[in-house]
Amino acid sequence: HHLVVVSQDQVLTIEGTEFGVRALDPAGRCGAIDASTSIFVSYVETPVLTKVHVLPYGDTLPAAYSYDIFGDFIRPFLREHPFAIYGLGDHFAYRGVRFRVMATDPPQTAARVSSQTVVFFEG
Structure with missing residues (x-):
């Protein structure tokens, strides 16, 4: 069994x-x-992004402690929202930090992020 x-x-x-x-x-x-x-x-059949570039709003980042932007905010958010659709210019927030989708690949496509999606978060 x-x-x-x-x-x-x-x-x-x-x-x-x-x-x-x-x-x-x-x-x-x-x-x-x-x-x-x-x-x-x-x-x-839900389209999947090959790549996505997200950036935090600097004024929402924690100032009182050090953090790993991907490990502490982006990865947990994406894991908690596996079926959400993201497109250029979309916003999301996790634990008080706001993010914006700066670019997607394929370009101009709204799709979900999978375990195979490459996530860029610097720039």
């Missing part, structure tokens, strides 16, 4: 294909999958 624990908005990669956990029944943050679990799959 196998038991797998999943959480809502979790991204799973199985044989090179990404799957997103969009809902659990009963509703909750986490759930367990076993041999008796019914799984429903809906195929949605």
Whole structure:
């Protein structure tokens, strides 16, 4: 017997294909999958950015402590929002720091960030 624990908005990669956990029944943050679990799959082709460049607004950066801009803010935000769509000029905030999307590849494309997306955050 196998038991797998999943959480809502979790991204799973199985044989090179990404799957997103969009809902659990009963509703909750986490759930367990076993041999008796019914799984429903809906195929949605969502464009993925190859590269994205995001910059923080300097006046929102912490002044009282040192930080790793990617590890402390950008990566956790993207992991918590795996299905969000980002385009040139979009804004997002995490733990009080605001960011703006400065560029995307492909250019002028609104798409999601995957585990394969290269994230630039300097400049």
